[in-house]
Amino acid sequence: MKLGLPTCASGVRLKPSSTALPSGTPRHTQTQLRKSSGMAEPQVSKGKLAITGAVKDLPDSIRDLIQRSHQAKTLAYCPYSNFRVGAALLTEDGTVFLGCNVENACYNLGICAERNAVSTAVSQGQKRFKAIAITSDLKKQVISPCGGCRQVMLEFGADWDVYMTSSDGFYTRMTVQELLPLSFRPEDLKSEEN
């Protein structure tokens, strides 16, 4: 799809941040507004998730959250992949929990930054989340959470924000629901059939 917008090195089109909706806009309204105004949903280009805005244009609280994910990234333990990831998870009461990826010589025991942040929050008694920011060292390309982490995030609600960011100031925002449609959910275990 041709948007007539600047294209960054990875072939991802940049969307002007002036079209970003206010962060308090209810989710269903956001989707309707995007559609009725012709505003672009996050696009996938060449298998990469498109950048939809510049971090500098986000509200202070979200910019701070993203900054905290960069801080978390500095603690990554990733001697095998050398791929640092940081996550900062914002709870409904305004607390921020950080997580980084922690790898292991037994490779499959490694844990992602997002899951670390969620587990840390839950083990501190917090289960109501507003947003998570994720960053890696990738430039002009945002990092999107792996399938396992999407499922773990969904355990604690579908309608909260995932800010996928690049290390050089770009982001894409999607909800957990948008990242994992047609999912298996906790409520599926409670169907009347069972």
Ligand SMILES: O=c1ccn([C@H]2C[C@H](O)[C@@H](CO)O2)c(=O)[nH]1
């Ligand atoms: O969303 C992601 C994707 C990857 N990783 C980690 C897992 C592994 O340590 C490294 C390379 O996959 O990055 C995360 O923490 N989060």
